[in-house]
Amino acid sequence: xxxxxxxxxxxxxxxxxxxxxxxxxxxxxxxxxxxxxxxxxxxxxxxxxxxxxxxxxxxxxxxxxxxxxxxxxxxxxxxxxxxxxxxxxxxxxxxxxxxxxxxxxxxxxxxxxxxxxxxxxxxxxxxxxxxxxxxxxxxxxxxx
Numbered sequence: 001x002x003x004x005x006x007x008x009x010x011x012x013x014x015x016x017x018x019x020x021x022x023x024x025x026x027x028x029x030x031x032x033x034x035x036x037x038x039x040x041x042x043x044x045x046x047x048x049x050x051x052x053x054x055x056x057x058x059x060x061x062x063x064x065x066x067x068x069x070x071x072x073x074x075x076x077x078x079x080x081x082x083x084x085x086x087x088x089x090x091x092x093x094x095x096x097x098x099x100x101x102x103x104x105x106x107x108x109x110x111x112x113x114x115x116x117x118x119x120x121x122x123x124x125x126x127x128x129x130x131x132x133x134x135x136x137x138x139x140x141x142x143x144x
Contacts, residue, residue, distance in 0.1 A: 062114050067121045067138075074111040081115070081125075095136070100125075103134045 063073045071084040072094050079101070083094040100109045104127045113126025121138030 062111065064116050066117055072115070072123075074115070076111050079109050079111065081111070095123075095125075099136075100127075100134075103127075103136070104130050104132060106130055 063071055066072055066083070069086045071086060073082050073084060074080075075082060079097045080093060081095040081100070083092050084090070085092075097109075100111075101107060106129060108129060110128035111125070113128045115123065115125040117123055123136040123138075125134045125136075126132075127134055
């Protein structure tokens with residue numbers, strides 16, 4: 001099995017397209033503009049995590065779990081990364097447009113490159129326009 005998984009030339013874009021298509025078929029996992037959906041691991045039950053009044057314009061498919069458990073989501077249209085509190089669903093800005101464009105050194109950013117936290121809580125973002133890997137050190141201000 002390992003040989004099959006590691007030696008096959010996978011088309012990641014096609015696999016992601018199929019994954020999203022499958023999620024759209026089920027009403028409990030279907031994308032909608034109302035926000036982030038939480039799925040209970042034990043029961044499989046889905047629920048809306050974020051309030052209906054939220055700042056999202058166009059949530060991207062990328063998200064990460066911060067070391068403190070908060071969910072970081074990308075709003076590709078607004079060029080903002082939001083933090084969603086895992087317990088309350090409260091939404092706040094994690095990195096603003098100004099934070100992102102300032103770090104990238106451009107007037108525009110593309111958030112499709114993905115992002116992640118390392119074991120020390122540092123945050124990394126692959127910015128697509130400049131083909132840069134950006135790093136934000138862990139800080140109290142971002143409370144991760």
